[in-house]
Amino acid sequence: MSHHLVELADLSYAYPDGTEALRAVSFRITHGESVALVGANGAGKSTLLMHLNGVLLPQSGAVRIGEVPVTRATLPEIRRSVGMVFQDADDQLFMPTVYEDVAFGPLNLGLPPAEVERRVSDALARVGAEGLRARPPHHLSGGEKRNVAIATVLAMRPDVLVMDEPGTSLDPLARKRLISLLNSFEHTKIIATHDLDLVLDVCQRTIVMHEGTITADGPTLEVFRDEALLARSHLEKPLRMQACPICQRPGL
Amino acid sequence: MADLSATLFDLGRLDRLADGDTPVHRLDPRAKLLATLLFLVCVVSFDRYAVAGLLPFLLFPVTIIALAELPAGYLLKKMLLVAPLAVLVGIANPWFDPAPLLRIGPLTLSGGWVSYVSILLRFALTVTAALALIATTGFHGVCVALRRIGVPAPMTVQLLLAYRYLFVLVSEGVRMVRARSLRSFHRRGEGLAAYGSLIGHLLLRTVERAQRIHRAMLARGFSGELHSVTPLRFRRQDTIFLLGWSAAFLFFRLVNVPQWLGRLVAPG
Numbered sequence A: 001m002s003h004h005l006v007e008l009a010d011l012s013y014a015y016p017d018g019t020e021a022l023r024a025v026s027f028r029i030t031h032g033e034s035v036a037l038v039g040a041n042g043a044g045k046s047t048l049l050m051h052l053n054g055v056l057l058p059q060s061g062a063v064r065i066g067e068v069p070v071t072r073a074t075l076p077e078i079r080r081s082v083g084m085v086f087q088d089a090d091d092q093l094f095m096p097t098v099y100e101d102v103a104f105g106p107l108n109l110g111l112p113p114a115e116v117e118r119r120v121s122d123a124l125a126r127v128g129a130e131g132l133r134a135r136p137p138h139h140l141s142g143g144e145k146r147n148v149a150i151a152t153v154l155a156m157r158p159d160v161l162v163m164d165e166p167g168t169s170l171d172p173l174a175r176k177r178l179i180s181l182l183n184s185f186e187h188t189k190i191i192a193t194h195d196l197d198l199v200l201d202v203c204q205r206t207i208v209m210h211e212g213t214i215t216a217d218g219p220t221l222e223v224f225r226d227e228a229l230l231a232r233s234h235l236e237k238p239l240r241m242q243a244c245p246i247c248q249r250p251g252l
Numbered sequence B: 001m002a003d004l005s006a007t008l009f010d011l012g013r014l015d016r017l018a019d020g021d022t023p024v025h026r027l028d029p030r031a032k033l034l035a036t037l038l039f040l041v042c043v044v045s046f047d048r049y050a051v052a053g054l055l056p057f058l059l060f061p062v063t064i065i066a067l068a069e070l071p072a073g074y075l076l077k078k079m080l081l082v083a084p085l086a087v088l089v090g091i092a093n094p095w096f097d098p099a100p101l102l103r104i105g106p107l108t109l110s111g112g113w114v115s116y117v118s119i120l121l122r123f124a125l126t127v128t129a130a131l132a133l134i135a136t137t138g139f140h141g142v143c144v145a146l147r148r149i150g151v152p153a154p155m156t157v158q159l160l161l162a163y164r165y166l167f168v169l170v171s172e173g174v175r176m177v178r179a180r181s182l183r184s185f186h187r188r189g190e191g192l193a194a195y196g197s198l199i200g201h202l203l204l205r206t207v208e209r210a211q212r213i214h215r216a217m218l219a220r221g222f223s224g225e226l227h228s229v230t231p232l233r234f235r236r237q238d239t240i241f242l243l244g245w246s247a248a249f250l251f252f253r254l255v256n257v258p259q260w261l262g263r264l265v266a267p268g
Ligand SMILES: Nc1ncnc2c1ncn2[C@@H]1O[C@H](COP(=O)(O)OP(=O)(O)OP(=O)(O)O)[C@@H](O)[C@H]1O
Pocket: A015, A016, A017, A019, A020, A021, A039, A040, A041, A042, A043, A044, A045, A046, A047, A048, A087
């Protein structure tokens, strides 16, 4: 049974105050795909992602991870296979030290201490944060927090990696490292972001959202070439695809 | 507002002290927790005029602080931070209980003053012992130990989260006040109404953030049980520590050591 499949069928969700954040969203992501979720502020990206690991449960429609529908009963299993990096890293870090924070997930999985240690070191090394081990997370810089938040999820070795705005507040080097990190993660990934240049580097497929619905779903380059669609969805062509402002050479 | 962040930072330091590596730090959290609990029970159960009888109990926090190489000045400052509470609790005693109780040379102390001193002393003892426990074990370690000695999981988790939210609350507050003072150009602001809505917002934001943190915990497989990074092991030194101090506390509690020493030195 493959856990790496993600399927949404007519998913709708309205917040308690009546805001309709998702309206009949459907898509199917297969094993190993790397998918970007783009759209204006308030398009519903975060709301959609929160359905993938059962933080929010479907009000109508269904979410399936592999063969398993996301319901209250399947949450433990779902959460083992879907790793989620939240939009605000501060929400994700709550233990007294970085080490304990990264170890939190593996300990909840009931792994033996030696394995926990190995996973923590490995995850911190992958995001280049070995040096932060003993620091309290609430005193890190924004980018450091972001890296540690990613490590907390990597340490759980998820089958599906879900990230909400992973690129924000990273310096150029850290952003580059993030891109190669994402590319080295061989399983299914779903990334919500405004950084369309990052999408070009990481995702073969792009889903565009606007006001709670999907307005486009296809190969990244094709989607980004449709200027009318981008304009309708409050997006802009990635810089690399625009003509060079100095020499006017056409972009990608 | 800088003070508030500084206080917060300072609180964080208490937890970081727990990263130390001394024989006291290496003790099993349960041994330290149980010894501290017995210490608290003994200290609190003295009668209201006890002063001399309490003094031997100083040995416990002083020994821990010395052996664990904790910064005594810092702990003292933390204690003074909460001291106004104790000062207020007993402040009326001298008026309510003016009967003379104790004569030291020319000085006569009323029962009220003696009980006031007793309250302050108890306060100092219990707070330093609790601070020393957290500084050698970490708040998380204390919660794990509580859980392991049978306190129900929801309670220990609540306790841990309350502690964590304290940080969240203060840092949200710092951010909001900073944003506000930048916009009001450091003038005194727009009076009480503005403060009211500020506090309302602060509470709302804290509740929301607390919810999001809880979500993030669930997302990483949290099922209500706390786990500790290093598995707990009760070794011989833990047994010796616990039994040794327990015996000492019971002895201090049952025998008034200063009085007994006094009689030893000057019989009759
Ligand atoms: N807790 C909430 N209560 C009510 N409405 C909400 C809540 N959270 C989000 N919304 C609304 O739901 C809609 C979708 O929000 P969502 O956070 O999913 O957008 P997003 O695409 O992630 O935006 P951004 O790019 O700014 O992160 C928005 O209109 C938002 O105002």
